[in-house]
Amino acid sequence: MPATPGKCVLVTGFEPFGGERVNPSWEIVRALPATLGGHRVEKLLVPTEFGRSVRRVARAIDELGPALVLCIGEAGGRSRMSVERVAINVNDARIADNAGKQPVDEAIRAAGPAAYLCTLPVKAMVAAISKAGVPAEISNCAGTFVCNQLIYGVLDHIAGKALAVRAGFMHVPYLEAQVLDKPHAAAMALASMVEGTKAAIMAAIKERMK
Amino acid sequence: MPATPGKCVLVTGFEPFGGERVNPSWEIVRALPATLGGHRVEKLLVPTEFGRSVRRVARAIDELGPALVLCIGEAGGRSRMSVERVAINVNDARIADNAGKQPVDEAIRAAGPAAYLCTLPVKAMVAAISKAGVPAEISNCAGTFVCNQLIYGVLDHIAGKALAVRAGFMHVPYLEAQVLDKPHAAAMALASMVEGTKAAIMAAIKERMK
Amino acid sequence: MPATPGKCVLVTGFEPFGGERVNPSWEIVRALPATLGGHRVEKLLVPTEFGRSVRRVARAIDELGPALVLCIGEAGGRSRMSVERVAINVNDARIADNAGKQPVDEAIRAAGPAAYLCTLPVKAMVAAISKAGVPAEISNCAGTFVCNQLIYGVLDHIAGKALAVRAGFMHVPYLEAQVLDKPHAAAMALASMVEGTKAAIMAAIKERMK
Amino acid sequence: MPATPGKCVLVTGFEPFGGERVNPSWEIVRALPATLGGHRVEKLLVPTEFGRSVRRVARAIDELGPALVLCIGEAGGRSRMSVERVAINVNDARIADNAGKQPVDEAIRAAGPAAYLCTLPVKAMVAAISKAGVPAEISNCAGTFVCNQLIYGVLDHIAGKALAVRAGFMHVPYLEAQVLDKPHAAAMALASMVEGTKAAIMAAIKERMK
Numbered sequence: 001m002p003a004t005p006g007k008c009v010l011v012t013g014f015e016p017f018g019g020e021r022v023n024p025s026w027e028i029v030r031a032l033p034a035t036l037g038g039h040r041v042e043k044l045l046v047p048t049e050f051g052r053s054v055r056r057v058a059r060a061i062d063e064l065g066p067a068l069v070l071c072i073g074e075a076g077g078r079s080r081m082s083v084e085r086v087a088i089n090v091n092d093a094r095i096a097d098n099a100g101k102q103p104v105d106e107a108i109r110a111a112g113p114a115a116y117l118c119t120l121p122v123k124a125m126v127a128a129i130s131k132a133g134v135p136a137e138i139s140n141c142a143g144t145f146v147c148n149q150l151i152y153g154v155l156d157h158i159a160g161k162a163l164a165v166r167a168g169f170m171h172v173p174y175l176e177a178q179v180l181d182k183p184h185a186a187a188m189a190l191a192s193m194v195e196g197t198k199a200a201i202m203a204a205i206k207e208r209m210k
Numbered sequence: 211m212p213a214t215p216g217k218c219v220l221v222t223g224f225e226p227f228g229g230e231r232v233n234p235s236w237e238i239v240r241a242l243p244a245t246l247g248g249h250r251v252e253k254l255l256v257p258t259e260f261g262r263s264v265r266r267v268a269r270a271i272d273e274l275g276p277a278l279v280l281c282i283g284e285a286g287g288r289s290r291m292s293v294e295r296v297a298i299n300v301n302d303a304r305i306a307d308n309a310g311k312q313p314v315d316e317a318i319r320a321a322g323p324a325a326y327l328c329t330l331p332v333k334a335m336v337a338a339i340s341k342a343g344v345p346a347e348i349s350n351c352a353g354t355f356v357c358n359q360l361i362y363g364v365l366d367h368i369a370g371k372a373l374a375v376r377a378g379f380m381h382v383p384y385l386e387a388q389v390l391d392k393p394h395a396a397a398m399a400l401a402s403m404v405e406g407t408k409a410a411i412m413a414a415i416k417e418r419m420k
Numbered sequence: 421m422p423a424t425p426g427k428c429v430l431v432t433g434f435e436p437f438g439g440e441r442v443n444p445s446w447e448i449v450r451a452l453p454a455t456l457g458g459h460r461v462e463k464l465l466v467p468t469e470f471g472r473s474v475r476r477v478a479r480a481i482d483e484l485g486p487a488l489v490l491c492i493g494e495a496g497g498r499s500r501m502s503v504e505r506v507a508i509n510v511n512d513a514r515i516a517d518n519a520g521k522q523p524v525d526e527a528i529r530a531a532g533p534a535a536y537l538c539t540l541p542v543k544a545m546v547a548a549i550s551k552a553g554v555p556a557e558i559s560n561c562a563g564t565f566v567c568n569q570l571i572y573g574v575l576d577h578i579a580g581k582a583l584a585v586r587a588g589f590m591h592v593p594y595l596e597a598q599v600l601d602k603p604h605a606a607a608m609a610l611a612s613m614v615e616g617t618k619a620a621i622m623a624a625i626k627e628r629m630k
Numbered sequence: 631m632p633a634t635p636g637k638c639v640l641v642t643g644f645e646p647f648g649g650e651r652v653n654p655s656w657e658i659v660r661a662l663p664a665t666l667g668g669h670r671v672e673k674l675l676v677p678t679e680f681g682r683s684v685r686r687v688a689r690a691i692d693e694l695g696p697a698l699v700l701c702i703g704e705a706g707g708r709s710r711m712s713v714e715r716v717a718i719n720v721n722d723a724r725i726a727d728n729a730g731k732q733p734v735d736e737a738i739r740a741a742g743p744a745a746y747l748c749t750l751p752v753k754a755m756v757a758a759i760s761k762a763g764v765p766a767e768i769s770n771c772a773g774t775f776v777c778n779q780l781i782y783g784v785l786d787h788i789a790g791k792a793l794a795v796r797a798g799f800m801h802v803p804y805l806e807a808q809v810l811d812k813p814h815a816a817a818m819a820l821a822s823m824v825e826g827t828k829a830a831i832m833a834a835i836k837e838r839m840k
Contacts, residue, residue, distance in 0.1 A: 079499065079606045080599075086298050088325060088350065105333065115298060115325030123315065130600045135607055140298065141351035176612060179500075180550045186499045187555055189609035192596060289709065289816045290809075340810045345817055386822060389710075390760045396709045397765055399819035402806060506718050508745060508770065525753065535718060535745030543735065560718065561771035 330378030
């Protein structure tokens with residue numbers, strides 16, 4: 001199905017961080033096809049930095065007017081694709097981001113709500129990923145680092161402007177190449193994660209079109 | 211230090227559920243002293259049921275007027291005491307509660323906020339538990355079962371009535387006796403959990419008195 | 421490199437067991453090429469049964485005269501390819517095998533040695549699998565079920581006849597399709613396991629030819 | 631029951647290693663009573679060093695003539711008391727011992743058997759520990775560091791002299807104090823480990839007296 005003019009989904013991945021040389025989230029995004037379910041796939045590489053990451057994606061939303069936004073991030077240690085349900089109003093970093101910032105116990109926006117629920121259909125996405133043969137789960141915790149801030153910030157931006165955009169977040173395991181020297185860490189093959197992500201996006205598009 | 215008349219902390223534990231014959235949360239609460247840091251310790255056993263558990267604790271808050279509320283619950287599989295930071299507006303039960311109810315993807319209160327942040331000093335509590343020699347951590351996810359509903363409901367009750375009560379939640383591992391036949395499950399000795407809980411409550415009282 | 425006439429490696433995989441509908445070990449073996457490193461690849465499906473599995477492989481060794489034997493088995497729960505170092509003289513089954521046998525605390529051969537060390541180059545194989553980009557580790561424990569009995573039995577057969585055959589064992593994770601409904605179980609994509617196995621066999625052949 | 635003159639059990643623990651300031655194995659041994667099941671309890675602190683640890687315990691066996699030897703060691707990361715079934719003829723150290731030695735892929739004794747099975751009643755010990763309310767399991771892998779070498783060496787010493795001594799090994803988790811800053815590591819309270827060890831020794835004595 002060719003993309004309908006003007007219809008797009010925005011899919012974002014992060015730059016490597018925490019000493020890694022690659023970030024599975026961006027490897028996945030790069031490998032996605034140019035269109036999915038009649039929508040153009042707009043791919044955006046996002047810096048792993050508090051503040052800048054949110055501004056980058058917010059600007060892209062304003063410029064592109066996507067129907068859906070799916071941000072993807074690495075969650076080293078998890079063993080399956082995790083569709084996040086919620087983003088909380090907390091920055092609390094265990095390590096510094098790529099710009100050296102390490103906020104501790106701060107609100108993302110002082111007057112913001114305690115949390116946003118993601119507006120993509122998380123259960124339908126998990127079901128679709130599983131149906132594609134890839135291990136998936138719902139997660140109720142996107143952490144308190146840049147990933148959580150990004151999706152909180154994106155949902156806050158959408159709410160503030162009352163945009164008709166649905167947005168969500170997916171955490172993914174390490175790539176196999178990242179764990180060769182990490183004795184107990186789980187990993188997932190890139191091909192599996194790409195298939196799972198395509199299935200998740202298709203499920204979100206299908207739900208959107210109902 | 212004897213309890214000041216009228217000053218109390220409300221500490222709650224749950225009834226056993228999920229096929230278990232004991233719930234570590236209530237075993238801990240039972241073993242607490244009658245007073246802590248100049249406050250009477252009011253102990254409440256709560257049914258592991260959606261709805262009823264919230265009403266039970268809300269009523270106790272109204273009757274007792276505690277300075278602090280600490281609800282405790284079992285998180286089988288965790289290996290350390292987990293002070294929860296947030297409660298989300300979601301009921302999504304993987305198993306039925308003790309009354310046979312199993313809500314799936316429902317809001318706790320349709321018009322309620324997406325989440326509440328706990329109002330106890332979570333980092334000070336984790337530091338105090340650790341200082342007492344007991345493994346502890348902050349958790350950003352209280353699940354989507356009765357535990358999460360209870361603390362969401364309690365914070366919603368407090369917010370609705372604008373009470374000057376701080377409230378929080380702590381998840382605890384299985385007792386050792388619960389994992390004798392569970393090959394890979396972590397556990398913690400009751401004595402350690404009681405010491406950790408006392409330290410957590412003392413830290414919350416100290417912060418409250420500042 | 422075409423196979424030299426008469427030169428072969430014997431690679432075995434097991435039938436599904438424990439309620440599974442597929443066994444990753446046999447899926448891997450099926451997917452191997454017909455020749456590797458100048459050796460014909462002889463593929464053998466082995467029943468997951470105490471006794472019969474050993475007799476089946478012992479007979480194949482006698483008939484084929486392989487240079488190397490690599491037996492592969494499923495180790496559900498492990499997250500990487502595990503090259504086993506040792507097989508112990510113990511049958512101690514937590515579940516019944518596919519013929520309903522469940523030996524408890526029995527010797528495999530009453531007068532046999534307490535253990536055999538595998539005679540394939542385990543470290544070189546782990547290094548080769550890792551170099552192929554697939555997570556791998558040495559394991560010092562092949563369990564006490566059919567897998568351990570098979571490699572113990574094979575090494576005992578080879579020792580008893582003083583054959584010039586090297587033999588070893590590799591445990592592999594679940595396939596992704598096996599863990600869709602197992603919340604916390606690790607898995608690995610078939611393609612990765614096939615690549616890893618090819619690298620392991622090549623490393624063993626290379627070492628053999630020194 | 632007072633100790634019968636001449637009857638003793640030798641129980642050993644290790645010095646701290648790997649950057650730790652305490653070793654749970656010696657803390658357990660120190661806390662054992664002076665007699666158990668009519669046997670004097672001889673306590674020995676063993677250096678965490680290849681070679682010296684074995685010589686130290688072998689000499690104690692020769693001097694004391696114990697009925698039973700139970701060596702205990704730390705297995706950081708395990709969550710329950712692990713009664714070991716087997717010791718293998720391999721030194722393969724991931725870190726240096728306390729004397730700076732780090733053997734890689736060496737035999738403990740070149741002409742020694744591939745393994746020894748421990749001669750204490752492992753299943754009865756696990757059952758007794760569990761009955762005492764402490765999580766326990768059989769382990770088929772004592773590793774390839776100093777712990778494994780010690781029990782291999784002890785069993786080899788006993789076999790070489792044909793002594794009527796039964797010997798075994800038990801790995802224990804970290805103490806709680808050791809994991810306060812290790813986010814995901816399991817631990818066990820000292821009191822629980824002492825109770826479990828007493829139960830294990832009693833079970834071994836009882837079996838011995840049959």
